[in-house]
Each structure stands twice: as structure tokens, then as C-alpha cells.
Amino acid sequence: MNTLTHFASPQLPLLHRGKVRDSLRAPSGDRLIIVTDRLSAFDSVLETAIPHKGAVLNGLANFWFDKTSHIIPNHVIKLVDANAMLVKEAQPIKVEMVVRQYLTGSMWRGYQAGQRTFSGVTVPDGMTKNQAFPQAIVTPTTKEESDREITPENLVSEGWVTKELYDQMAVKAQMLFAVGSRLLAEKGIILVDTKYEFGLLNGQLILIDEMHTPDSSRFWSTEDYARNPETAEQMDKEYVRQWLIANKKDGQYPRALTPEVTQEASRRYLDIYERIVGEPLPTAETGAAYAPHTGRQDARARMQANLVQAGLIKDAWVSIVLDAPEHKAHGEQIRQQLAGYDVFTQLRVASAQQNGETIAGLAETWNNSIEPGVVIAAAGNGLGAALAANVNVPVISCPPYQDYTELALGLNSAAVLPSGTPSLTAVRPDNAAQGALRALNLPRLRERLGQDMQATKAKLRAADEEFKAL
Template sequence: MNTLNHFDTPQLELLHRGKVRDSYRAPSGERLIVVTDRLSAFDSVLETPVAHKGAVLNGLAAFWFEKTQHIIPNHVIALLDPNVTLAKEAEPIRVEMVVRNYLTGSMLRGYQQGQRTFSGVTVPDGLTKHQQFPGPIVTPTTKEESDREITPENLVSEGWVSPELYERMRVKSLELFNFASQWMAERGIILVDTKYEFGLLNGELILIDEIHTPDSSRFWSAEDYARNPETAEQMDKEYVRQWLIANKVDGQYPRALTPEVSAEATRRYLDIYERITGSPLPIGNETTPGGDVQARLVGNLVRAGIIQEA
């Protein structure tokens, strides 16, 4: 099965190579975002790409950007390929707005060790694993080499944002979360927690990066959660994380996935896409021999006038 592990072209200026996304300067001056099939876990990119993962992330983000335009504008101009988005160039705000509705993940680990205040939000004693909060809470982090919890007051005092800008981000984050939670609940999915990233474009607050994808969010099956909240299985890349944990050798995680684990990860990514959108992932017109993803991508960029045919 063909995968997109890296995309390189001398015709475009590389702006940033992230763990999963590569950004280039488009001829128009806008940003070209290529979402690869690379998978990052425990702050490391695995050697094994996961087929269709990039298209799932790109497609789901596009789906949610379109669905939430009434709440806040976003950076999307067009999808040029299942793995490629042409986006407006915004000034990023170096804050991740993390919204949580259940006690799980890193917050659960801190809670079990006695922590009760998270990014300035205090939660009560007596909560159990995966318990739902009375309402969603916002626990921001900084976007640094190593993200850290931070209170809204410290975000302001350290110069990350103004009080007014933070409040706008907080309000919009909760609106986005509540809208998506309702949408997913109607489809048997629980939106457990997620993160939002914002930018400024001509002084206007807009949504950037990704939204409600399996890499930026936790999802549970509502049916699974109803049976036993504490064992609810995540419908995201947690499957891969758990496999890595179970196969540690001398304290080191595996660097690569087995073919069986990679195939199951692909199945899960495709499944969550279809569950959320109601349609199978549109992979695009595979007009190239063997359905080669890289060749398809190049062809679509040539047709869009982004690059010239080699």
C-alpha cells in the first residue's frame, strides 16, 4: 500500500517540517500544508508511516473547518489534494487551548498523584477515572519546545496574549467544543478532549492548524463508555501508543510498527473518518500507476499551478 512519508520539491521554499506536517511557501505567498502519513508518538516520529492517515487528518480538519465557519473564520483556502491544504498565512498565537470534558490522560495521571489545580482550574476531590466534568474546562498550555501548563493570568503576565485576546480564544474554544460534542453525540461518539490553535490575520482572530482530528483529540464510543467508563477505548492513535508501551524493550519504545499493527491503525483512522462525516474517505482520483500517492499529489499541484511539471 502506498504511503506519503515525505514530500520534497526544489520548486517550493520549505517553511517548516513538523512531526506530521510539512509547510511550504506557495507561489501566491500563501502557505501550502502537506499532511503526511508519518505518525508521532511519545515525542518521536515512528519509522513506519500509516497509510491514508494524512488524508484522514487533512480531510477531517477540512470537514470541521467548513462546519465551524459560523463560529470563527479559519485559514483554509482550498484542498488541492487529499493530503494538501492551501492556507492563509496568519500570525500564530503560541498558545494551545486545551478543552477537556473528562478526567483522563495527563490530567488523570496528575490527579492520581494529588494534583487538583490544572492551568488555574481547580477540580474537586473524589473524581474517578474517565468521570465527566459538570462542564468543559479550558486548560491552556504554551507552545514551546516542551509545552507546559500555564494559567490565563501567567499567559498575560508573560506576554503571550492580552487579557482580551485570551478571553476571545477561551469563548471560541468552548463554542467549538460544544458544537462538535453535540454533532458527535448524535453519531455515538464522545469528544473527550481536544486542542485548538489560533492566529491573527489582519488583526482578526482565526482558527489554524487542525481541528477535531484523531491526532489532536480523544474520542470514545458512547456505547463503550456506557458499558464501563473506566475501560472505554479511545478511537484515535491511542491504539498505537498502547502497542508501543506493551512492546518496550529495555525501556525503549519500538521505532517501527509491524505490518499488522500498521494495517489496524489505518483501519481505525478510516473508521473514525467515516463515523464522523458519514462518508468513506475520498482518496482522490488515483490516475497514476499503482495509485502512487506522491505522484498523485505532484499531479494535483501541477494542475493547481503550484509547481511546474518536471
Template sequence: MQQIKKLSISGFPLLHSGKVRDSFGVDEQRRLIALSDRISAFNLKIKTAIPEKGAILNSLANFWMQQTQQIIPNHFLAQIDPNLTLVKEAKSFKIELVVRAYLTGSIWRDYAEGKRLFSGLELPDGLRKNQAFEQPILTPTAKTENDEEMSPAEIIAAGLATAEEWDYLAEKALALFAFGQEYLAQKGILLVDTKYEFGKIGDQIILIDEIHTPDSSRFWRQADYEKDPLIVEQLDKEFLRQWMLANKIEGQLPQELPESVAQETSRRYREIYECIVGEKWSPSSEEPAQRMAKNLLKAGLVEQLPTVELK
């Protein structure tokens, strides 16, 4: 099956090309989000695509959007193809709300080197790797090339959100995280940390992008954590990050992956999907470009088969 690194769709102008998503214009109220098989880590765009990743990520993100719409409205309208989702057009807040329940990943690496202030929040000395916080913490970042840490006060001062908007965003981010923790606990999974993005349609704030996926979140098996918190197995792309850290080339992180690493990363995406959704992942056997064209026609977004080109 051909992997999807980048695509173009005749009749749909490209609005934005992100690390893994490409957005296409439909009309003033809607856009089409295409999930590629690209993957990123450490803010690097990895050159090797991950088999089936886009379809898995798309389906999992949409599953969570439907599960959490009682907490906050979101942008989801319809998944019209394994890799394509129709969403509401919204003006995004240029911030990410990162919620953390454990001292791990990048925040642990910085903490171990002596850093104590994270997005305006000061952590005490003496914490251990993978230690649970008493309560989940918020460490927001600005949506820049390097995801710059910003305190709530700095976000408000920079005009990225009003004080009222920030309070609402923080409340909803923590509520979404609590829901995710409770839901996943029933599956024997710990939601370790995640990020949320929000947008506005008029005066209404909605949830956008993705939530509780291997691209946006970190997951652990609860049994593994209880057995040994220091060597707990991770069900997300931290596996890829650790491989990159262990395989630097002349001090630089690699941006191409061996086939074995790409396949193992794909397996982990399938595994977390099946754990969360409770269904076996069933990939499409159709050639993706032809399948997307047919599904765009079926969804009534075009009057004749468009040309879908994969690059």
C-alpha cells in the same frame, strides 16, 4: 502504495517541518500544508509511518474547517490533493487551547499520581478515571518541545496573548468544542478532549492547524461509555499510546511499530473518518508524488509539473 514520511516540492520552499505536517511557502498570503503519514505520541516522532494517515487526516481536518466557519474564520482555502491543502498565511499564537470533558488520558495519569493543579485550574479530590466534568475545562499549554502547561495569567504575563485575545480564544475554543460535542452526539460519539490552535491575519484572529481529528482529539463511542466507563473503547490514537506503554523496551517507549499495530492504527483512522463524515473512505490509487505534481499544476500553483520527492 508508497507511504509519505517526508517530501520536497521544487519551487516551494520549506517553511516548517512539524510532527506530521510540512509547510511550504506559496506567496506572502498563502502557504501549502502537506500531510505526511508520520505519527507522534508522547511527544515522540514514531519512525513507522501509518498507511493513508496523511490523506485521511487532511480530509477530516478540512471537513471540520468547513463545518465550523460560522463560529470563527479559519485558514482553509482549498484542498488540492488528498495530502495537500492551500491555506492563508497567519501568525500563530504559540499556545494550544486544550479542552477536556472527561478525566482521562495524560491528565488522569497525573491525577492518579496525586497532581491536582493543571494549567492553573485546581481539580478536587475524589474524581474517578474517565469521569465527566460538570463543564468542559480549559488546560492551555505553550507550544514548546514538551507542551508546557500554563495558566491564562501566565500566558498573558509571558506576552503569548493579551488579556482581550485570551478571552476571545477561550470563548471560541469552548464554542468549537460545544459544536463538536453536539455534532458527534448525533453519530453516537463522545468528543472527550481536543486541542485548538489559532493565528492572526492583521487584527483578525482565525482558527488554524486542525480540529476534531484523531491526532488532536480523543473520541469514545457513547454506547461503550454508558456500558462501562472504565474500559470504553477509544476510536483515536490512544490505542497507539496504550500499546507503547505496554511495550516499553528497557523502560523506554518504543519508536518503531510492528506492521500489525500500524495497520490497526490506520484502520482506526479510517473508521473515525467514516463515522464523522458519513462516507466510506476511498483512497487514491495513483502514485502519490506524481498525483501531487499533477494537482499542483491543476490548481494553478505552478506553470509546469514540479518535482515532488518522497523520502
């Protein structure tokens, strides 16, 4: 299926890889958030991705950030792709503000067991499952490895926030919930409960992360709730959770979904997007906004084109790998030959044996990069072979050498590399660079290289004519 399960690029340093979202450093210093199609349930990421899920979450978050910007500023700079959002870098506050309007979920389970106070809020006896509270309540949790219920007083005494900051967050959370509840009610949807995350930007409280999405909120259909409040079905990934529970074997949940469950889950995500926003998800249709190069095009190709268009990445990369820092001059010589072709270049130090960065770590990024790339091993053939055995992009070896004896030994070893190590060899730095440009096989580079060849031929003809005239 056409899903986005993993994002990587040598051009964008990875800051954090979460269960669903990947955060990377943008060239401007801002943060690029990639919302993948991964699905997390019961604290683990399933092997099956849900088509369009990431675009639904990203699109809905952007929709709600726009609708609530009059209440509190948020971190959004712009939506650069259906699955990617450029945001301001804020200092996150390690507290989730959970707002609840109904007695359900984990709170109902605690209530059944006799609990009446939740995060410092006391609820009355005699309530029934899914019953509404007289007014929405705020039950904060800490953002640790496992979220922890905590009272506002303890949040302050433990140093999570100041009282003034907590009070400000609580007021804003209630205001956001009120706006969300009203707008969703107009669309026949009940906002049951949700979470909000805040951060500080230049000392100012702002809204970050996501809001009012199927992954951060619980939704019910107004009609479904009216028929029977206690059996109201959630309009979110609870459908998948219930399937996992029903198919649990030997205490283990399935790691993958069936095609039928995957398709239904995707349909539900798309349906709730359309109900909230009022129009279909653009990337699920042709002529998609934020997907200018097609609607149903491969998600990775679409994202690459949009990130290039936004100026966040070049359309290709060349990584020049040294086996030791003392070979930096040789690597820079290769790099200079790539100047003017508008490709991203970098120097890295790795070793087939021990020092420098590990090949495995570099290969993880190269092998999953959203854009095409080439690796040049500016070292002996041992490194080139080790790289070629671990990466799925072209590898060119261009070893430095002190004399022709060393060169002859290097060429001899290059000719007998073992199977499964397809590293090509170029002696001259300019040939290594030109070989990398050709290996990228981009139309714009092919056109440019064709122009270069024509210019070279014209110079040769002019020189020949000048020689004949002597």
C-alpha cells in the same frame, strides 16, 4: 505500502518540517500544508508510516473547518489534494487552548497524585477516572519545546497574549467544543478533549492548524463508554501507543510497527473518518475526489498531478548549478534555452569544495522531489561529478570555457570520471538544455520536441529547395 512520508520540491521553499506536517511557501505567498502519513508517538516519529493517515487528518480538519466557519474564520483557502491544504499565512499565537470534558489522560494521572488545580482551573475531590466534568474546562498550555501548563493570568503577565485576546480565544474554544461534541454525539462518538490553535490575520482572530482529528483530540465510542467508563478505549492513535508500551524493551520503544499493527492502525483511522464524515475516505476508494487520476494510485503521483492542476507547481524542474557567481551569464544562457517549455528553472550556486550552498542540502530536496527533475552543472566537471555522486536525478555538465585548450582539458576529464558519478557532458548551452528536456521524458515534452524536430526538418527542406532553385 503506498504512503506519503516525505515531501519536497525545488519549486516550493520549505518553511517548516514538523513531526507530521510539512509547511511550504506557495507561489502566491500563501502557505501549503502537506499532511504526511508519518506517525509520532512519545515525542518521536516512527519509521513506519500509516497508509491513509495523512488524508484522514487533512480531510477531517477540512470537514470541521467548514462546519465551524460560522463561529470563527479559519485559514483554509482550499483543499488541493487529499494530503495538501492551501491556507492563508497567519501570525500564530503560541498558546494551545486545550478543552476537556472528562478527567482522563495526563490530567487523571496528576489527579491521582493529589493535584487539584490545572492551568488555574480547580476540580473537586472524589472524582473517578474518565468522569465527566459538569461543564467543559479550558486548560491552556504554551507552545514551547515542551508544552507547559499555565494559568490565563500568567499567559498575560508573561506576554503570551493580552487578556482581551485570551478571553476571546477561550470563548471561541468553548463554542467550537460545543459544536463538535453535539455533531459527534449524533454519530455515537464522545469528544473527550481536544486542542485548538489560533492566529491573527490582519489583526483578526482566526482558527489555524487542525481540529477534531484523531491526532489532536481524544474520542470514545458512546457505547464503549456506557458499558464501563473507566475502561473506555480511545478511538485514535492510542492503539499504537499501547502496542509500543507493551513491546518496550530495555527502556526503549520500538522504532517500527509490525505489518499487522500498521494495517489495524490504518483501518482505525479510516473507520473514524467514515463515522464522522458519513462516507469513506475518497482516496481509499476508486474515483476519488481530490485524486482525479485514480483512487489507489501512488500518493506522490496523485499529489503531483493535483498540485500541477492547482497551478502551484510545474510538472518538472531543471536546476542550473554554478560553481561561482561570475558564471551567472553562462547559466542564464542555458536557462534561456529552456524558456517556452513550461518547466520550472532556477539558478543555484554550489561548490564541490567549499563556497556556495552545500551539495548535501540541495540534494536532499532534489532526491525527494515530488516531481521529476534534471540538474545541469554549469561548471567544470568536478562539480558535475560531485553532484552526480549525490543525486538520483540526471546530471548534465555544461562547463564554461575561455578557449579550446580549456575545452579540451574539460572534455578529457569528463571522459575519465570515476565510477558512481554518471554526469553527461554537453559543450553547447542549447544542447545541455535540450538534453535536460529529453531526460525528463514527459509525454508532453516528447510531443513538443517531436514537433520542434519536424519544424526544423521542414526549414532545412525549404532551404535546400531554395538553394537548388538558384
